[in-house]
Structure formats: C-alpha cells, structure tokens
Amino acid sequence: MQPEHSSTGPSGPSKHELAYRRIRQRILDGRYQPGHRLVLSTLARELDVSPVPVREAIRRLEAEGLVSFERNVGARVATLGDDDWVQLVEMLALLDGYAFAAAAPQMTAELIRTARDLNAQLRLEQTHERVMALHREFHRTIYRCCGNRHVIEALEWIWDRIDASRVLASLYPLLRVRTAVDEHDALLDQLERGEDDARVLEACAREHNLNTIRAIRASGTMKVAGSGH
Amino acid sequence: MQPEHSSTGPSGPSKHELAYRRIRQRILDGRYQPGHRLVLSTLARELDVSPVPVREAIRRLEAEGLVSFERNVGARVATLGDDDWVQLVEMLALLDGYAFAAAAPQMTAELIRTARDLNAQLRLEQTHERVMALHREFHRTIYRCCGNRHVIEALEWIWDRIDASRVLASLYPLLRVRTAVDEHDALLDQLERGEDDARVLEACAREHNLNTIRAIRASGTMKVAGSGH
DNA sequence: CTCCATCCGATCGTATATGATTGTGTGGGT
DNA sequence: ACCCACACAATCATATACGATCGGATGGAG
Numbered sequence: 001m002q003p004e005h006s007s008t009g010p011s012g013p014s015k016h017e018l019a020y021r022r023i024r025q026r027i028l029d030g031r032y033q034p035g036h037r038l039v040l041s042t043l044a045r046e047l048d049v050s051p052v053p054v055r056e057a058i059r060r061l062e063a064e065g066l067v068s069f070e071r072n073v074g075a076r077v078a079t080l081g082d083d084d085w086v087q088l089v090e091m092l093a094l095l096d097g098y099a100f101a102a103a104a105p106q107m108t109a110e111l112i113r114t115a116r117d118l119n120a121q122l123r124l125e126q127t128h129e130r131v132m133a134l135h136r137e138f139h140r141t142i143y144r145c146c147g148n149r150h151v152i153e154a155l156e157w158i159w160d161r162i163d164a165s166r167v168l169a170s171l172y173p174l175l176r177v178r179t180a181v182d183e184h185d186a187l188l189d190q191l192e193r194g195e196d197d198a199r200v201l202e203a204c205a206r207e208h209n210l211n212t213i214r215a216i217r218a219s220g221t222m223k224v225a226g227s228g229h
Numbered sequence: 230m231q232p233e234h235s236s237t238g239p240s241g242p243s244k245h246e247l248a249y250r251r252i253r254q255r256i257l258d259g260r261y262q263p264g265h266r267l268v269l270s271t272l273a274r275e276l277d278v279s280p281v282p283v284r285e286a287i288r289r290l291e292a293e294g295l296v297s298f299e300r301n302v303g304a305r306v307a308t309l310g311d312d313d314w315v316q317l318v319e320m321l322a323l324l325d326g327y328a329f330a331a332a333a334p335q336m337t338a339e340l341i342r343t344a345r346d347l348n349a350q351l352r353l354e355q356t357h358e359r360v361m362a363l364h365r366e367f368h369r370t371i372y373r374c375c376g377n378r379h380v381i382e383a384l385e386w387i388w389d390r391i392d393a394s395r396v397l398a399s400l401y402p403l404l405r406v407r408t409a410v411d412e413h414d415a416l417l418d419q420l421e422r423g424e425d426d427a428r429v430l431e432a433c434a435r436e437h438n439l440n441t442i443r444a445i446r447a448s449g450t451m452k453v454a455g456s457g458h
Numbered sequence: 459c460t461c462c463a464t465c466c467g468a469t470c471g472t473a474t475a476t477g478a479t480t481g482t483g484t485g486g487g488t
Numbered sequence: 489a490c491c492c493a494c495a496c497a498a499t500c501a502t503a504t505a506c507g508a509t510c511g512g513a514t515g516g517a518g
Binding site: 280284300301302303 | 468
C-alpha cells in the first residue's frame with residue numbers, strides 16, 4: 001500500500017513472490033486441500049498477474065514438496081501417503097529431539113514460562129485447528145533456541161508439510177492431546193530441574209514425538225499399520 | 230536432436246527440466262563455483278532455450294538452497310558460511326546416525342561387502358575429488374536401507390549442498406581420511422557382529438560424522454573456531 | 459585529486475502470443 | 489450395446505517483446 005510512485009524502488013514484493021506467498025498460504029491453511037488442482041491461468045486471473053510469475057511460484061512450491069506437478073497436465077496440492085506421513089513424523093521426532101537437547105542450555109526462565117503458558121492454553125483448547133497451531137507453537141518456542149539454523153528450517157518444513165496434508169486435521173485424537181500436554185510439562189520440568197545430560201533430553205523429546213505415531217496407530221485410523229512392533 | 234515430429238509424445242525432458250539438470254550438475258561438480266553469477270540470458274543462449282525455462286530452473290535451484298537470488302540483480306551460486314557448514318554437518322551427523330541404526334537390520338552380507346569395497350578403495354585414493362565421491366557413496370550405500378524416504382532425501386540434500394560449497398574440496402585433510410576409513414570399518418564391524426542396540430549404533434555413527442567437524446577445527450583451517458570447548 | 463550527480467548498458471520482471479499436448483466427448487462401425 | 493477413430497476444448501510449454509531497475513562509467517564541481 002505504500003506510495004510506489006515516489007521512486008521508492010521496487011513496488012513491494014515482486015509478482016511471483018506475491019503469488020508464491022498467497023498460494024502457499026492457501027495450501028497451509030487448508031483452503032486448497034490435497035489433490036486440489038492448481039490451474040495456472042485461473043490462478044493468474046485470480047491474483048491479477050500473468051501466468052509467468054505464477055509458474056515460477058508453482059515451481060518453488062513444487063521444490064518444497066507442497067505441490068506435485070505433471071508435465072502437460074498441471075499442478076495439484078501434494079497428497080501425503082500414510083507411509084509418508086509416518087516417515088515425516090519419525091524425522092520430526094529425530095530433529096525435534098535433537099533440537100530440544102541442544103536448546104536446553106539456552107532456555108531462559110522467561111522462555112520456559114512462555115512454553116508453559118502455551119501448554120496451558122493447549123490443555124483447554126477444543127478445536128483441531130487451534131490445537132494444531134498451539135502444539136506447533138509450543139515446540140517451535142523451544143527448538144528455535146537450538147542454535148542450528150538448518151535444523152530449525154527442516155523442522156518448519158516438516159510442520160508445513162504436515163499442516164498442508166490435513167492428515168492430523170482429521171486424525172489427531174483429542175484423546176492424545178491430554179497425554180501430549182502432560183508430556184510437554186514433563187519436558188519443561190526437566191529443563192527447570194537443570195537436567196543436563198543431552199542424551200536423556202534428546203531421548204525423552206524424541207519419544208514424545210514418536211508417541212503421536214503410536215497413538216494414531218493404536219486408534220486404528222491409519223490404513224497401513226506399518227511396522228509390526 | 231531426435232526426430233520429435235514422429236508424434237512420439239513429449240520430446241524428452243522439457244526445456245526447463247533440461248536447464249535445471251544441466252545447471253545443477255555444473256554447480257555440483259564445481260564448474261560453477263560458489264559466488265559464480267548465473268545470468269539468465271547468457272544461460273538461455275548457452276542452453277539454446279528462451280530465458281523463461283531458465284528462470285524456472287533457477288527458481289527450483291533457489292528453493293533447494295543451491296542458488297541465491299536477489300531481485301533485479303540476479304542469481305549466483307550460493308556461498309556457504311563457516312557456521313552454515315558446521316551446522317549442516319551437524320545435521321548430517323544427526324540424520325546419518327539415525328539412518329545407520331535404522332538400516333542395520335536390513336543390511337545384507339552382500340551390501341556390507343559392497344561397503345567394505347568402497348572403503349578399501351577410499352583408503353587408497355589420493356585426489357580430493359575421488360575421496361569425496363567415494364566417501365559419500367560409502368555412506369549412501371548404508372543410509373539407503375534406512376527405510377525412511379524423507380531422511381534419505383534430506384541426506385542427499387545435505388551432501389549436495391556440501392559438494393556445491395566446495396568447502397571440503399580444499400579443507401578435507403587427507404590426514405582425516407585414514408581415520409575416517411578406520412571408523413568406517415569399525416562401523417561395518419558392528420553390523421557384522423550383529424550389534425542390535427540401536428542407541429549404540431546411532432551414537433557411534435553420529436560421532437564418526439562429528440569427528441569431521443572436530444578434525445577440521447583442529448586443523449585450524451576454519452575462520453570461526455565456533456564452540457569454545 | 460576527490461566526490462557527487464547523471465547517464466547508459468546490462469539484466470531482470472512481466473505481459474502477451476503461439477504452438478503443443480492431453481483428456482474428453484461424439485458419432486460411426488461392429 | 490460396445491468399442492474405436494476423430495475432433496475439440498482446456499491447459500501447458502515456450503518464445504518474443506518491452507518496460508523497469510540496478511550498478512558502474514563518465515564528467516563536472518569543489
């Protein structure tokens with residue numbers, strides 16, 4: 001909205017950047033669900049740009065794994081298979097566990113309190129949407145302190161893909177929330193207690209994340225039960 | 230120049246795909262070194278396509294982190310800071326360690342022998358280029374069996390970024406190779422011995438990878454010594 | 459000699475135009 | 489009734505065209 005005539009250089013974000021952000025946003029918040037077709041010309045009209053910047057945006061989203069593209073056919077919002085989902089959460093557990101241990105020494109009392117607050121809100125929340133958002137924010141508060149930028153980015157990437165897949169939107173059992181909240185508090189307890197064995201911290205945080213897979217498998221909602229043990 | 234008139238469908242890979250592959254290849258093998266400017270029109274001429282597909286290719290490479298792009302200025306091959314490098318290898322250690330433990334149960338005697346062979350070649354190799362390639366191939370042979378596609382892709386992604394950065398091309402001390410080879414054999418020994426404690430396997434493999442960071446820090450080649458201890 | 463205003467060339471950003479490919483619907487043949 | 493050939497519509501793939509922007513070269517003022 002700035003006065004772009006006053007020779008202020010580039011008028012805001014470029015068209016392709018704008019297209020990228022808007023499409024991405026719509027995928028992440030569920031307006032474009034998995035499988036939804038993304039027609040270049042249509043998007044171009046909607047966003048009031050030419051098809052070229054839209055193509056660039058789609059390419060980026062494709063590279064991020066949020067969109068799948070087939071030549072001469074078109075793009076659609078990526079669909080996550082059950083295996084993919086499990087493997088993504090496994091990787092999430094791995095990274096988040098590591099990040100938790102690495103973040104422990106940097107966590108201030110202030111930050112721990114923030115996390116406790118988020119967790120408290122999470123305990124009361126009812127809607128899937130809010131639960132997901134708070135849960136993610138809780139973890140983010142911690143792993144942001146882990147000191148490894150690439151690990152942080154990878155975690156954000158995984159969460160984005162999970163959000164986009166809408167899998168948890170229907171599966172995540174409210175049942176699990178209660179347990180998760182307790183585990184969160186237990187993790188924060190360790191931080192306050194000054195537990196300093198990185199191996200212990202990492203293992204606990206990893207297990208907490210893996211419990212999500214176990215809970216969903218136990219609820220029998222997934223088609224492929226996967227590993228036998 | 231295949232006869233693309235004979236209604237043979239799409240004439241091979243699309244132009245943008247071709248551009249993507251070729252540019253990517255040149256970045257990975259060092260023909261385009263970090264900082265190298267990637268001018269759209271020039272590349273378009275060289276690859277004999279219009280600038281549009283080249284732009285798409287660049288966008289993908291940008292999303293992968295191999296290329297950095299500045300508006301109205303252009304693209305260049307991404308440069309890796311020392312911190313970035315350390316953090317990437319840290320993440321590599323994390324993922325590779327996990328993958329090693331996860332792969333252990335699937336490793337056939339055949340595969341272990343392949344790995345031993347690669348390691349034996351590595352022991353004799355002299356040139357940096359071959360050392361890097363063999364070292365990567367050794368690890369790949371194992372982590373490919375880990376069963377988690379996303380972890381595998383993340384590992385490939387990290388190795389690609391490391392290759393592109395050319396950091397190890399100059400830094401990786403041939404000194405370290407000897408130690409690394411011994412550690413590799415020790416890891417394979419564990420597999421053959423039937424060590425089945427995932428925690429032990431993961432920890433050993435992780436340490437092996439972290440040793441690379443330690444070795445380079447010790448050699449004093451890095452500008453930022455990083456962690457104090 | 460140094461510094462700043464201006465200009466110009468290189469390069470990017472986007473729109474438009476056109477050919478190519480895919481999938482689909484329709485009509486005839488069996 | 490079923491199957492295949494053909495034609496058409498939707499959509500993608502790429503080329504070309506042109507305006508916008510940036511960074512460095514140029515030339516004058518202090």
